Amino acid sequence: EDGYKSPPSREIYSVLATVSGPSISAWGVTPLAAHMFIFYFGVMSFLPPPVAVSSYVAAGLAKANMWKTSLLALRAAGAAFVLPFVWCYREELLLSGDPLSIAALALSVLLALRIYAAASGRMSVAFRLGHLRLAAGAGPSRLH
Incomplete structure (x- = not known):
């Protein structure tokens, strides 16, 4: 099977929800916010180092340095890493x-x-x- 395979979001979520779900809920975060936090960071794990799968692919396509590409991607998406913390403390961001x-x-x-x-x-x-x-x-x- 050739072509693009999407990240295994379901599997990532299952592992993270099992491992870190109870501890996030123990902080007093509502279940909706906790599960969105887990899912969001599971999907975003493909962006920053050390995993950086998306940066490896982008650097390969652009024939660029992988570390520079990864750090630029991390800098560009810096605000995206703050949003989950906002919705843990202010659930209105999840339309609740x-x-x-x-x-x-x-x-x-x-x-x-x-x-x-x-x-x-x-x-x-x-x-x-x-x-x-x-x-x-x-x-x-x-x-x-």
């Missing part, structure tokens, strides 16, 4: 709760992602400065 709190959290997360993009240099200078000024004013107001 009243619509107003879901909308407020979604806007806060979108603002945080824009600020992350500005701070990591993925925007033009003028756009980045505007977002960083916005972060300086709006950031402390979201702490609670």
